[in-house]
Every structure is written in C-alpha cells, then in structure tokens.
Amino acid sequence: MNKAEDYAIELRRIVKRFPGVIANNGIDLKIRRGEIHCLLGENGAGKTTLMRILYGLYQPDQGEILVNNQKINISSPRIALQHHIGMVHQHFKLVPTLSVEENIILGLDEGTGPFTNFRKVRKRISLIANQYGLSLDPRTKIWQLAGGKQQQVEILKALYREVEILIMDEPTSVLTPQEVEKLFTTLRFLVKNGLTIIFITHKLDEVMKVSDRVTVLRKGKVIATIPTQETDKETLARLMVGREVIFCLKKNPVKKKEKILEVKDLHVLNDRGLPAVCGLSFELYGGEILGIAGVSGNGQNELAEVLTGLRKLIKGEIYLDGQDITHCSTREINKLKVAHIPAERIRVGIVPTLSVSENLILNKYFYSPFSRGEFLNYKAIKENAQAMISEYQILTPHYQIPVRILSGGNIQKIILARELSCDPRMIIAMHPTYGLDIGATEQVRQTLLSQREKGAGILLISEDLEEIISLADRIMVMFGGKTMGILEGENIDLERIGLMMAGTKYRGEKM
C-alpha cells in the first residue's frame, strides 16, 4: 500500500444532530498514521462533538468510521480503547484523592482476583514514563500535582492502555507556556514512537508549531484539510471565520485616573494552610489594565479569591475606592461593582444544569429589574438573555436550555457576558480568553480595552504573556507569593519578565 494512503482513521460523512443544531454536518476526515493532526474551528464548530463520536461517547446519526481501514462501530469508550483510541478531555477526569498509579489502573483488572499487583503496575508505569520522557512518581496523589503534571497522568493513562491514536481536546488552555513546550516535546516523542495524535486548539501559533496537517471546521462542516507547511496563520484564520480577519487591537491612550484598588501587606494561606501570598502590596488605577504575570501556583489564584471575598486573609488591608473592604463578603464586594471572571469556569462560574438565562444573572438576580422584592422577574431575565446572546454571539439553540450542553467556548462567553456587561468599577479577569476562538478572543480583548477607556480598573491575571503584553499598561510579576516588581512602558520586555517569573527581583531601570 502507498504510504500516503495509510490512514489510521477515516471518518465518512459523519452527521450528528442535537435538538436545534446540527453539530456535525457530513464530515469527512482522514487521519494519517503517525501524524499530528490539528482540528481548528470557531466555538461551537463541532470539534468536541466529532471527537466524542470517535471516542464512542456519542453515536453519529449518519456516516461511518474506519479504523485501520476497517469499518467499525464505536458504541462506547471501551470499544474505542479496544481499537487503541484514547482521549484526553479538556477537563481532566482524575480522582484527586487517589495516587497517580491508582488513577492509571482505575477500571482495569491488574493482578489476581481482588488484589492489585502494584509492583507490576509500578514497573510498567515507570517503563512507559521513561520511554516517553515523562517523569512522575506513581505514588503521589493527584491533588498535589500542577495542571501540566495532571495532564501527563492522563497521557500515561492512555499509554498504559496501549493507545495508538490519542485525541487531545484543547490540551494547552490549562497549561503554562513552559508546560506547553514540554507537552509538545512529549507529543513529538509519541509520534516518533508510532502514535497518531489529533489535537484541538484555538491557538494558531500552536497549530503552526506542532502539527503536520490541519483541518478547519466551520458550522459543522469541513472547510479544508491542508498540510501545515503550505499554509500560514492568516489563511487559517480566514478559513475558520469565513472572512478576512484583522488582528489589531485599538488601544487608545487613557489618562491615568484616581486610585481604585489599594492592597497593603497582604498575607494569605492556600487550601493546604501554607503561605500563598506573602506581604503583597500594589495599587490599581482607573483606566488601566494591570497585568499579573507569573507561573501558575505563585499566589495568583489566592490573590483573586481574596479580592473577591471568597477567601479570608490572615493579614493586610484592601481598599476599594478608599473604602475598607478587607473583611467584606463576596456579595458586598459584588455590589461595589466588582466583576470576577474565575479561572475554573465549569466548576465555579456557572451552574451547568440551570438555563442560559438563569446563568446570565447568577450573581445579579437580586438587582432590579431581575427581581422585584422577593420575586424574580422572568420577563426581564429573558430580555437580558436575548440581549447578551446576540451581543456576545453565544451559540445556543434557546435561552432556556441548560448551559451544560453548550460548547466550551460558549460557556466561557456566558461568564464574560455576565461579568463585563454591567459597567464594572473593577474587573478581576483570570485568563479571560481561555477556550475562545480567535474572533471571540479579539472581541473580549476589545471589551476589556473599552472598559478601561470608560475608567474601570482591570486586573488581568494570565499565563499568556502575549495577551498580557498586548493589553496591560503595567505588568506585575508574582513569584512565591511576592511581587518581583512592576514593569511599565518601555521597561516591558519579554526576557525581563521571564527572569522575574523565575524569581529575579526587578529594581529600577537597570537590571
């Protein structure tokens, strides 16, 4: 057989309908053995649905699936695994209180009878880990691991099951830039060892960097499949959106206004009772975006939680517009017009089973016109939902359907619409564009900039340095719960930020 025709997977005319939408509308997709194949498409284009079909979580309404040139029926993930197809989900499915090895063998029958032969398991895990350049102690508990390491566990779990085709749904959105590099190294290693990888992402840089070929989906249809070498970012963006996309943020100069937030000598503990923020002081002014950079786990989460009243501090003072809010509750702070875009959208930012319209007023229901006295005003709630859906282009069949069936990016849009629509005084945004397609990303960035022009103070916490640099007026780098200094104007410099993120303090102009 001709090598170019050696397809690991062939999807033929796949159709999948959900009530009100056609998620996949006759998709043809061929994945070559041993390639990294990127799937690209706007939020709601049908990428996750297609991969869930391949992994046996959904059944296609029409179409057929060929694995290794054989037509098969993938009726469950177990069947998929039997054909060596594995999937790493966007939201990890690990048990936090169990150890790495326990998570890896979960659901497998390792050992004799009811007893697990952990020695054998451990040996096999370290064999695989060594082979693919992963370093993990099988006995650590999942909750002790950072996001990137947890992802390695998911990958190991798939490899342990002898997966040959690995599907990864937006694997990089939860990772730091360093972790992304590490992941790419691992992926190249896997491919060299004969695996085939399907990779979903919204970041064009990543597509260009890691993939062999790329398929663009739009509204449930395949627009093109192209070898990566023969294309560029602009072309891909145009294919994705269906029109010319211009990447240019209009960042107008804004005169620095009054002080909005003042944080003095803040000390906060993390969930494990260890110091997470240690003596942090800074100020935020109206009309500015203060970017907070840093490797995740250096106190950014805890800082955001304290500022929104979700976590108690042990020492320090916080003033909002001169008012002491050190010990205010979440509700009190919310009423001072503080918007909060949380890091973990599904776990924290929405109620999956409630409707789109209810989620859009999740922390606003007590305001008029959404309620009068004790009663909710469903007419106002509905009108609000309809306005938000059209303004933020939220892809949903109806305002009354439960949020959980929306696509990942559209869930994020719900949170953004809710938090950015009410002219907030201060915005605490944790990687706000995480999971958004390029169009939506530009829109959100533009919204943040226009809030800045209206005089809001914005705290932008992100690991995406590019995003911080393009948006922020000043950048504070956090390391070990402390600030390594604040950069401004022409002092902002990628290399300098990198050094500070590694723990070098910045003192004045010279470094």
Next chain:
Amino acid sequence: MISAKKWRFKIEERSSVSNSRVLLTSILAILAALIIVGIFFQFYGVSAFKAYRLIFSGSLGSRFGLAEIVRRAIPLLLCGVGLTLAFRALFWNIGAEGQLLIGAVAATGIALFSKLPPFLLLPAMFLGGFIGGALWGIVPAFLKVILGINEVIATLMMNYMAIYLVEWLIHGPWKGPSARGFAYSDPFPPSAMLPTITGTRIHWPTLIIGLVISVLIYILIVHTKSGLEVRVMGENPEAARYAGINPLKVTLLVMLISGGLAGLAGVGEIAGIHQRLLGPTHISMGYGYTAVIVAWLARRNPLAVIFTSLFFALLITGGDVIKVSLGFPSQMINVFNGAILFFLIGSEFFLRYRISFIGRR
C-alpha cells in the same frame, strides 16, 4: 458457543429530559417494584393477583377506603413537600419523622397546658407545631454548615431523640391520670380537636393547609430569589459561593420550612386523629420516612407530591387491608417502599441516558 451472538446496544447521554419521559420512567419503576413485591407474595403462599386485587379494591373500592387514603396522604403531603425543598438544596433530611413527632409534642403541650381561649387553641397548636419541627430541623442545618457534620447522620439521630422524648413524656410527666395506666396523655379538650369530614377521618383543615403549601413552595422554588439560591446551591455549591450566596442562610431557610411542615403534619395527626399524645409508632407509622420516597418519586417537584403522597397513602391503606384479611405482617409496606425506592434510583440512569439496541452481531 459463547461468542456466537451478542446483543449490541449503545448508551448516550441525553441533553434534556421531557416531563412525559419522567412520568413514564416513574410508572415503569413502580410497576417493576409491584412485580418484585408480587414475587414476595407468591413466596408467602398468596397469589399476587389476589393480594393486589385486595389492595386496590380494599382501598379504592369503598368510600371508607378512599377516605382513608386521603387522610393518610395528609401527613405524607406536608412532610413530602418540605422534603422536596430540602432535597433541592441537596440537604438530605432523613429527619422528617422526628420533626413530625416534635410538632405533635408541641401541639400537645399547648392543647393540654396553655390557658388560651378556645378559638385560639388550634391556631396556636399549628404555630407551635411548626416552630417545634422547625427547631428540630435547623439543628442539623447548623451542624452541617458550621461544623461540617453529615446531615444524614444528624437528622437520623435526631429522630431517635424525638422518639425517646415522646416515650418519656407519655410514660412520665405527661402520662394522663385518666389513661388508666396506659401510656397516653390525657385527651385534648374539644376546642383542640380538628373538625373532620363527617363519616371519615379526614381532618380537612390540615388537608387544605397541605394543598395550599405545596403551591406556595412551588412558587418559592421557581419564582423567588430564595428559590433560585436554593437551586444554585443544590446544583453547584462552588458557584453559589462565587455568586455570594450565603450557605448558612439557604440551609437554615430550607430546614426551617422542611422541619416546620413536618411539624404541621404532626399537629394534624395528633389534633385530627388521636386527640392525645400516644406512642411514637402510633402517631406516625413512619410517615416521615415514607415521605422521603414520596418526595423522590415526585422528582423534587412540590406539586407532584400531591399525587405521589396519594399513591403511597393508597399503598399504606391497601397494606392495612391485606394485613387484616391475609394476615400479612405490617412491615409489608416497608418492603413496598424499599422496592420502589430501589427502582426509582435505578431508573435515574434511564432518564439520564438513552439506550438503544442496534441489532445482533
């Protein structure tokens, strides 16, 4: 050959569940439970058909039977409606039984020992019963929110405390001089007795209270701010925190109402049926426990509780009939309850997922 033929079917998560599907699934679950219990009847040496005919004809077939169904539905309705609210907030209140008993105790205290004018006596008993049940309900609420104590254990334990409190009262301080050595309190004065529909034991004021309250609780859940808070907290506690919802406030509210309504049920039983305080198993017959299943079968919808409470009242009444005429032990009703709960919980899977056969290989 083992490998010769294999049924193949596919399982998929449903994106939404229609009301008619919920109804159908629940009915199938009940039928499955009836079949299983029917097998028990057969083992007991009685034809299942005969037993079921007796159950349904004995309860539905006569005016007396119908009236009994309605009067037994009253406590189930009040307890069940309260439980739908607690369950919406994911507070597993297993303590309606105890809350009911405390309501009965409070009503008895007011009936026997308060010097209130006659026309105020019954309103005061209802109010006192509500407060008593509510207090019994909010203790576990505090324990859970402030100390993190599991509410299933706390509410269950408080049932025993209520049972022993009643036992102690009727054997000790409240034992009636006129009860001739029986462990009863004195009978209530006539002004502390609830009127009934003539010829039946249906104490209609309690029934009306129950019906009105199930509508009110429905409105509370769907149309009020507090109701939204309850739903948010029950569906995603983390998001509730993020939205600034106070978990203590919501849990207290929910248990205040849930406990209070169970307390009202206790008042109804004591002032409508027994007219004196007597042994805990005579006051309640496990209405508080059965109400858990009543609320569950209603899928936590307070309006549906009107129907599910009638259904369980039918089973209790029919159970009484076969107990008398076929000599079945009175625990038979518990077998019913257990089987129905078992199949209901099992049927959740079929609500959440779509399963379809795709032929044989």
